[in-house]
Amino acid sequence: DELLLLNGPNLGILGRREPGIYGSATLDDIEKAVTAEVAARGWRVTAFQSDAESELIGVLQDKYDTVGAILNPGALMIAGWSLRDALANYPRPWIEVHLSNVWAREQFRHESVLAPLATGMVAGLGALGYRLAARALLEVSPA
Ligand code: DQA
Numbered sequence: 001d002e003l004l005l006l007n008g009p010n011l012g013i014l015g016r017r018e019p020g021i022y023g024s025a026t027l028d029d030i031e032k033a034v035t036a037e038v039a040a041r042g043w044r045v046t047a048f049q050s051d052a053e054s055e056l057i058g059v060l061q062d063k064y065d066t067v068g069a070i071l072n073p074g075a076l077m078i079a080g081w082s083l084r085d086a087l088a089n090y091p092r093p094w095i096e097v098h099l100s101n102v103w104a105r106e107q108f109r110h111e112s113v114l115a116p117l118a119t120g121m122v123a124g125l126g127a128l129g130y131r132l133a134a135r136a137l138l139e140v141s142p143a
Pocket of ligand 1: 009010072073074075076077097098099100101102109
């Protein structure tokens with residue numbers, strides 16, 4: 001079984017991106033942590049990061065046959081309407097993750113156009129949020 005781990009714009013530079021807000025973990029650290037979290041169930045992780053909305057959409061179109069997805073859309077949360085349409089057609093549970101507590105920040109980060117389609121959302125817990133999202137997908141997915 002394959003779990004999708006998708007990260008959007010500016011998340012490839014985690015570890016050296018505004019560490020006061022996003023922490024010191026790199027995307028590689030996060031991918032390894034998620035992989036470890038789901039290994040016992042026999043799930044593999046397909047991790048993909050892109051700064052381009054179109055590439056994230058392409059992966060979602062290709063990967064219907066997955067058990068679920070974890071997605072940090074970065075700023076595509078704000079107006080990623082094409083990504084939203086792709087998610088509407090994604091048939092498995094998926095969790096939206098934000099490292100930072102978006103509601104403690106600028107007003108323009110307070111509403112996600114994607115969140116209404118998500119199974120759930122984790123925000124403000126840093127890199128831990130990805131592991132919690134993985135655990136949530138394990139819980140909601142039939143064994
Ligand atoms: C973010 C929050 C977004 O508002 C921001 O544009 C990001 C990162 C987060 O993980 O906290 O790129 O998704």
